[in-house]
Amino acid sequence: DVKVTQSSRYLVKRTGEKVFLECVQDMDHENMFWYRQDPGLGLRLIYFSYDVKMKEKGDIPEGYSVSREKKERFSLILESASTNQTSMYLCASGTAYNEQFFGPGTRLTVL
C-alpha cells in the first residue's frame, strides 16, 4: 500500500513564526503536492513538484514556499505564519497527475 506520512497531525504556532510541514512518501512517486482544505472551499493546490528540486506554483502559493531535496520528501514552508494560514494541510503523491494518494493531514492553528 502507498503510504504518505506527514510530520505532525496537529500544530499550533504564533503569528510570525516560520513553520515547516514535512511530507514523506514511500512509493517512489515522481509527483508530490501540497493542498490546504478550508470549509466551503474544498482542496486548493498550493505547490506541486514533479521531480527533485523542481517546483511549480499552484493556485494559492502566496505566503508559502516548498523544498524537494529528495524524491520521497516534500516540505511546505510558511516563512512568517499568519492567522489566515490556519487550515488543514494535505500532502499527496502520485505517479501521474490524476492519481494522487493523500497523507492524513496536518491541522495548523496560527495564533
Add this chain to the structure above:
Amino acid sequence: DQQVKQNSPSLSVQEGRISILNCDYTNSMFDYFLWYKKYPAEGPTFLISISSIKDKNEDGRFTVFLNKSAKHLSLHIVPSQPGDSAVYFCAPAESNTGKLIFGQGTTLQVKP
C-alpha cells in the same frame, strides 16, 4: 471563479436508499474526473473515476455518470450504508496541466 461546483454542501439519506452527489464544472479542458472520499481526521482517498470518453463507470455500489454536454457529473451510491458517511469531493483533471481541481465537497450522512 470556481471551475468546479458541488452545490449541495450536505446530503442526508436513509440506509439502503440511493445517494446522489452532483458536481458541475465549467472548464472544457477537463478530460478525466475523479471522486474522493474523506473521513474526519484522515486524508482523502480515491473512490472512482471516469474518462471523458465514457458516460458511465461502475464499481460495486458506486457509479459515476458523466454528461459532457451539460458539464455535469454525478456519483450514485446504492445501497447507501452508514459507513459511507463522509465528505465527497469531485476532482476533474486538466488535460493541459494534469492538475486536479477539487470541488467544495458534499457531506453525506447515511442514517441507520
